[in-house]
Amino acid sequence: MLLLEHDAKAALEARGVPVPAGAWFEAGDAPPALPCMIKAQVPAGGRGKAGGIRRAETAQQADTHRAAIVGLTIGGHRVLGCRAEAVIENGHEVYLGFTLDAAAGKVRVMLSEAGGIDVEDAGDAMHHALAAPAPHALAAAVDGLAEALPDDLQAAARDAGRIIGKTFLDLDALLLEINPLMLLPDGGWVAADVRLAIDTDALPRQPDLAALLEARPQAYGDALFKRHQGYDLIVIDPKGEVGLVTTGAGLSMKLIDEMTEQGVRPYNFCDIRSGQMRGDPARLIGAFQVMARAPRLKAVLVNIFAGVTDLGEFAELLLTALKAVPELEAPIVARLAGNGQERAAAILTGSGVTLEQNLDRAVALVSNHARQGADA
Structure with a gap:
């Protein structure tokens, strides 16, 4: 997740990176x-x-x-x-970036003299190198890339690369961009603007980053939800019409794409990880509480393809959670397939939850609810 610039600079400054x-x-x-x-x-x-x-x-x-x-x-x-x-005056703007390259299993290091707001147009002026995720390797990569800069900028760029590269690793970061990195006439440098993406799974090792998130819940609601609830629920469209309670990140994304293609606006992404619920409705209650606050919600689709999960138990938890969140008034369509689906169907009969085993028809049902609500 991407930190606000103010919080990113606080994290960098605490590790010895000069900022304005x-x-x-x-x-x-x-x-x-x-x-x-x-x-x-x-x-x-x-x-x-x-x-x-x-x-x-x-x-x-x-x-x-x-x-x-x-x-x-x-x-x-x-x-x-x-x-x-x-304001930082009289500096030379360059771009310096570090990002994980998952395919290569290394860190991609980027340096360009064409820093500032038009860095997207740098083209061939953006120089790249792959390096092992170790401080000396990142520093060596920046040393090599700095040879493309004017002679009078190379020493400051190399010093910045050494410190910022180590900071990238210390933070368990996914991305750290300094744009612009201001190289000063006296040989110093300042990280004038910072873009820092952190790995939320690494927060237990990063207490100061966790504290930054906790201090600003309005900005980091999705990350804090995962931190406290133990699963992903991300609001992707505050004006969305269909809430999703699903398991499996890939299937959840597929549903979002299908609904979007049909002109329906999904409210959220969700990977509730039903196998980890262990008889506790807390995850479902948390999801429904989020959806109850959605201003334009017209329906909720619950889609659980079960392996470890017993769907009979899940159906009981689903009804318990719905009773715990009476403010969620949108119709519920459930597609529960896999282990225990017959028992789940019996439990949900007469509950007010619409059970539809065919996923395409379940998507069509919630889409119709969304369209009818928009026409009302």
């Missing part, structure tokens, strides 16, 4: 420096081109910019807050 002086910026706050940049905090790229990054020369201008930025939607995310930070 900055602070979370609320109405009436004094900027940490003037001039300053007012920057939208949202887990998405393209903030500058979307009007989410603005320069302020005065405190009044900073507050005006903050008011204009909060509430914007950038990359599908509503801006909930801003960071104000000192």
Whole structure:
């Protein structure tokens, strides 16, 4: 998952990476420096081109910019807050990035003199290398790539690569981009903008990252849900019409694609991992509580293809969970296939849950509910 820039910089600064002086910026706050940049905090790229990054020369201008930025939607995310930070003058902008390359089993290291908001157009100016996930290997990769930079930039780029590469590994990161990395005339450098994607499965080894997430639940709701509930439920469309309670990431994605192709808007992705419920309805209750807050929900599809799971037991848990969340009023369509499906059918008879063993027909049923609700 992608951290907000403000939190990413806090994580990097704690590990010795220089970043511009900055602070979370609320109405009436004094900027940490003037001039300053007012920057939208949202887990998405393209903030500058979307009007989410603005320069302020005065405190009044900073507050005006903050008011204009909060509430914007950038990359599908509503801006909930801003960071104000000192302007870094007279630096040379380059791009430095590290990302896991799963196919190669290594880290892909990227360096380009064409840093800044137009880095997507770098083309052949973006230089790549693959390296083993070890500090010395990443540093060596940056050393080699830095040879493509002007002579006066190479030393600072190599020093930044050594420190930032080690930080990438220390954080168990999936992606760490510094764009721009400001190389300064005195040979120093500053991570002027940061894009950091973390592995949520590594949070038990990263207590400070876990604390950042807990401190900002509005920004990291999906990750916190998994951290506390033990499974993935991700809201993919806040205006979605169909809630999904499914097991298996691949099948869940397939359902989302099918509904989208039919013009129906799924509300969420879900991999509830029914085999780990162990007779406890808590996972189902948590999912239904999330769906009950969806403003345009018209139906819920429960799709469990069972192996280890006993569907008779699951059906009992399903009814218990629905009773525990009476505010969920959308019709429920269940497709339960596999171990214990006959007992599940008997348990659900007369419950108000529509049982449909054919997946295509189950999808058609919830799609019809969504369309009828939209027409009402």
